[in-house]
Amino acid sequence: MTDLAYLSATEALRLFRSRELSPVELLAAVVERAEAVEPRVNALSERLFEEASLQAKRAERAYRDGSPRPLEGVPVAAKDEQPIAGRPATDGSLAYAGSVAEQTHPVIQRVLDAGGIVHARTTTPEFCCAAFTHSRLWGITRNPWNLEYSPGGSSGGSGAALASGTTTLATGSDIGGSIRMPAACTGTVGYKPPYGRVPAMPPFNLDHYCHDGPMARTVADCALLQNVIAGPHPHDVVSLRPAVRLPDRLGDVRGLRVAYAPNLGDWEIEPDVAAGTRAVADALRAAGAIVEEVEVGLRRADVMRATLIHFGAVFGPMVGRVAAEHGDQLTRYALAFAADSRSAYERGGGFLAGLELEAAIYAPIGDLLDRHDALVCPTTGAPALRAGEEYLDTKLTVNGVELDDHLEYSLTPVFNIASRCPVLNVPSGRASNGVPTGVQIVGRTYDDATVFHVGAAVERARPWASRPESL
Template identity: 85%
Template sequence: MTDLPYLPATEALRLFRSRELSPVELMTAVIERAEAVEPQVNALSERIFEEALLQAKQAERAYRDGSPRPLEGLPVAAKDEQPVAGRPARSGSLAYADHVAEVTHPVVERIVAAGGIIHARTTTPEFCCAAFTHSKLWGLTRNPWNPDYSPGGSSGGSGAALASGTAALATGSDIGGSIRIPAANTGTVGYKPPYGRVPVMPPFNLDHYCHEGSMARTVADCALLQNVIAGPHPHDVVSLRPAVQIPDRLGNVTGLRIAYAPNLGDWEIEPDIAANTRAVADALREAGATVDEVKVGLRRADVMRATFTHFGAIFGPSVGQVAAEHGDTLTRYALDFATYSRAVSEETGGFLAGLELEAAIYAPIGELLDRYDALICPTTGAPGLRAGEEYVDTKLTVNGVELDHYMEYVLTTVFNIASRCPVLNVPSGRASNGVPTGVQIVGRSYDDATVFHIGAAVERVRPWAFRPDAGDSRRGRVPAQPDCDLTIAR
């Protein structure tokens, strides 16, 4: 096996169990890969390699003794936002450069308890408040598919680590698209579970935009990690009982009715992304689903107002508090986020007015999902943002149209508003600049399993490349991978 860093996690577990592969061999390969590519990609905020190798040896013994746990021996990269007791807790900010965590995030606790090895932590923008990943603290994280572009954000380090082969699985969090945007930009799979499915630390557990989720290179791998991190937690009052598990076998969409929305309303969509989204719809028809093209009819101006009104009530003030004390150390984009969200919230009329906007935005989605089992639509309107650009003074142009705010280029925040809907991003192809594109698979409220079935069907009919250097084309579909078992390893 010459491509160990890109081995699917479910396949690695099978090989561990059969004793054809050692966790030490996989961890060594992943570490060597990181040492080779990290100088350019810069996806890892912290490397814990020596400890990880010791834990891999312990995992090797667990397989020898016949007592492996669900993630035993897998290298898992944790988003730096998720604290680990005794390790730095810096939020990508110079203001917190010396902070050390006193508690461990429930997601990390569960991964470790399941035998996963946190061998690295991944970069984010400052305070996770941007859809790109660079900061004064960690520098610039680049997209492995095209280093002139960002991997997206705020879970950009996790997406870049998966795409560059420096982790088998990764964690993310999503308050406006922060899992789905980097998953789309890096050709990976990312899941925003419905609100309450995965525990979140207070006080943001009470923010219905906030979700912790799983990221991977395959649908089955993403489900594997999701099944470990889901479930109630004593410190999160909104965490749901009972824990819901994604089924073992995935991909049957025969008889499902799927709504295909080329656009959610008046977003600007680049031709490459439109074509790739249409191809996913065609693939689902080939897989046995009934797919109807629909119009949703939302206005992105309304979605932006609702989103930033919400941010202005909770997320923006949390950044603003730090800015009041450490403003000169913060990035311009973090300062702009705090002031912009506050201004929009004041203009709109505050949190209550924002909730009224949110209700109006969900109405057509709810009606659509009453008639269809799921909805598919683009994740973003353009294939990525330029690496290092803050989009404070620079306006983003999509499809020849200059946007008022760069976040208008994503179609993700709609489903933070519709927070109870599960949403899975899967790759849809690549754009002419070499950057991957993605589609969102949106399920009915709390129907996690259906979006994974649909994602697995897309993966089977329209497979994607894992390695940025494996494709033979910079446009559209990438060469098919060998057939993969879509059964989640236990």
């Protein structure tokens, strides 16, 4: 049997049902792996191992009694941003170090109701407002593939936990790429569902940039978790009904029209990333898809302006409110985020001007997806960011070009603007520094299944390693 810490969820469930493996054994392997690697990776903000052990024993009985639920006995690491009633609710900030949640996030509740075992919670940057993961509260989270690099952000702890074998599944959230960037950096699979597909909590459920979604090491596992967490919720007015279920059989792309965009416009794309994206396009062509190279023609500056205006209207004021009261306890990058987004909002003409810009950005994407079933493009322009670096005093350089904001290295915010498009990140290769690279598979609005079919075809044609050799 394969290393239990890297066993897929779908295979674990099969072995549980056949009684060849116990949930107690799988949890023990994941916990043992965490004890071994966490001092170096630091992906877990909270460990719930004792409670998880009791749950694993109950799951074992459920299989013996013939009454297992869809995730019965599978370890799931929960992104710390998603609250659990009675547990710390810090948002990665010293300002909230003593706070305790009163409610459980719908995503976490659905995981628990499906029999998933939340054995740990995962680190984020403060207030989830960065594309890296470190904070004054939890320290630096590192990339299991190369500890000198970050696993991305803001769901960096979830990506790092999957890559380091300290969980089987994980949850994430995405307001500017916070699922897709960590998935790309850690060689994992991450899904930004279309807006409203997965319920969230107020007030950010009303923000069309915001998405909660699944993270995993395989496409099938990602689909498994997505099927558990999707569907309408009585407390989320934007949650869609009916629930949409992804099919069990995935990967047939014969005859699908796929647009291959080496770039979305004028982003800096490093050679390792470009090569991986091109290899994915070639693999899809070999699998029977009709792949056409396209130019999208967006301007990075327009996307950043629209994104920061939006953040300045919704997300930034939340951080700014905390900064006004607890500024000395916040990280420099959180303070900079609040200030920069407020400035962009005021200088950019306010929310209406931002919406007008968003509409112009979506127009070529909409035209492209009217002619094609899916779009494939890089997730980020460079493999990863340096661990512990805030990119305030030193600017990020990609392809020899200095960027004004570190988020400019990512192509993900385009699809928070185009929020109704489903987007799946899958690995595309490995860079020279050992860090994985990823591609975004973008679907037509609310066409969830197609991106999973394309992702499964890529996985079949170009299977990726799950376990870092050096960890």
